[in-house]
Amino acid sequence: MLEAEHLVFAHPGQSTSYDFSFTAEPGEVTAISGPSGSGKSTLFDLVAGFLKPESGTLALDGQNLIHMLPETRPVSLLLQADNLFDHLSAEDNVALGLSRGTHKAEARRRIADVLRQMGLSALAHQRAATLSGGQKQRVALARTLLRDRPVLLLDEPFSALDDDTRRSIRTLVRDLTVRQCWHTILVSHHADDIAALASRRYQLKDGVLASA
Numbered sequence: 765m766l767e768a769e770h771l772v773f774a775h776p777g778q779s780t781s782y783d784f785s786f787t788a789e790p791g792e793v794t795a796i797s798g799p800s801g802s803g804k805s806t807l808f809d810l811v812a813g814f815l816k817p818e819s820g821t822l823a824l825d826g827q828n829l830i831h832m833l834p835e836t837r838p839v840s841l842l843l844q845a846d847n848l849f850d851h852l853s854a855e856d857n858v859a860l861g862l863s864r865g866t867h868k869a870e871a872r873r874r875i876a877d878v879l880r881q882m883g884l885s886a887l888a889h890q891r892a893a894t895l896s897g898g899q900k901q902r903v904a905l906a907r908t909l910l911r912d913r914p915v916l917l918l919d920e921p922f923s924a925l926d927d928d929t930r931r932s933i934r935t936l937v938r939d940l941t942v943r944q945c946w947h948t949i950l951v952s953h954h955a956d957d958i959a960a961l962a963s964r965r966y967q968l969k970d971g972v973l974a975s976a
C-alpha cells in the first residue's frame with residue numbers, strides 16, 4: 765500500500781499550505797480530482813520527489829520514500845502529452861524504460877515483448893513525431909510497463925484522445941494496473957474516466973484531500 769500522511773508543503777510566496785493524506789492500494793486506480801490550481805500537480809511532484817515536503821511521511825509497503833531522489837523512487841509518471849522524445853523511434857522511446865546495464869540481447873527481447881503486448885510491433889521503427897496521440901500514449905505506457913515501478917502517476921492521460929482511443933487506453937491502464945499490481949493514481953477532471961477506472965476517490969480542496 766502507498767500511504768501519505770500529512771505531507772505538508774507550501775510554494776514560496778503562496779498563502780495556501782497543503783496537507784496531503786491518502787492511501788492507494790496495489791492493483792487499484794485511485795482518482796484525485798479538484799479544480800484548476802487546487803494542487804494536483806503539487807501532490808504528484810511530492811510523490812515523484814520533485815518537491816520536498818516540510819513534514820510528513822510517504823511510504824510504500826512501510827518503506828519511507830521521502831529521502832529518495834526522484835530517479836530512484838518506485839514511481840513512473842505519465843502526462844497528458846509530451847511523454848516521448850519526438851526524434852526517437854517508438855522502440856527507442858520504450859528502451860528508455862530499461863534499467864542501466866541491461867544486457868543488449870536481454871534488452872532487445874524485453875523491448876520487443878512489451879511492444880508486442882501493447883500492439884505496437886509494426887510501429888517499432890517509426891519516429892514518435894509521426895505517431896497519433898493514442899499511439900504515443902500506448903508507447904509511453906509500454907515504457908512504463910518495461911520500467912515496471914509499483915507507483916504510476918497519471919496526469920490527465922486521456923484528455924488529448926478521441927472517444928474510442930480514450931476507451932482503449934483506459935482499458936489498457938486498468939488491465940496493466942491489475943496485472944502488474946501497480947498503485948495507479950489518476951488525476952482527472954473527467955467523471956467518466958473516474959467512474960470507469962477508480963476504486964477509490966479523493967477530492968482536493970483547500971489544500972487537503974477528502975474521500976469522495
Ligand SMILES: Nc1ncnc2c1ncn2[C@@H]1O[C@H](COP(=O)(O)OP(=O)(O)OP(=O)(O)O)[C@@H](O)[C@H]1O
Binds near residue numbers: 775798801803805807
Ligand atoms: N513553482 C511554484 N511557485 C509558486 N507557486 C506555484 C508553483 N507551482 C504551482 N504554484 C501554485 O500552486 C497552486 C497549485 O498549483 P498546481 O499546479 O499544483 O495545481 P493543479 O491542481 O495541478 O492545477 P491544474 O489543474 O490547472 O493543472 C497554484 O496556485 C499555482 O499557481
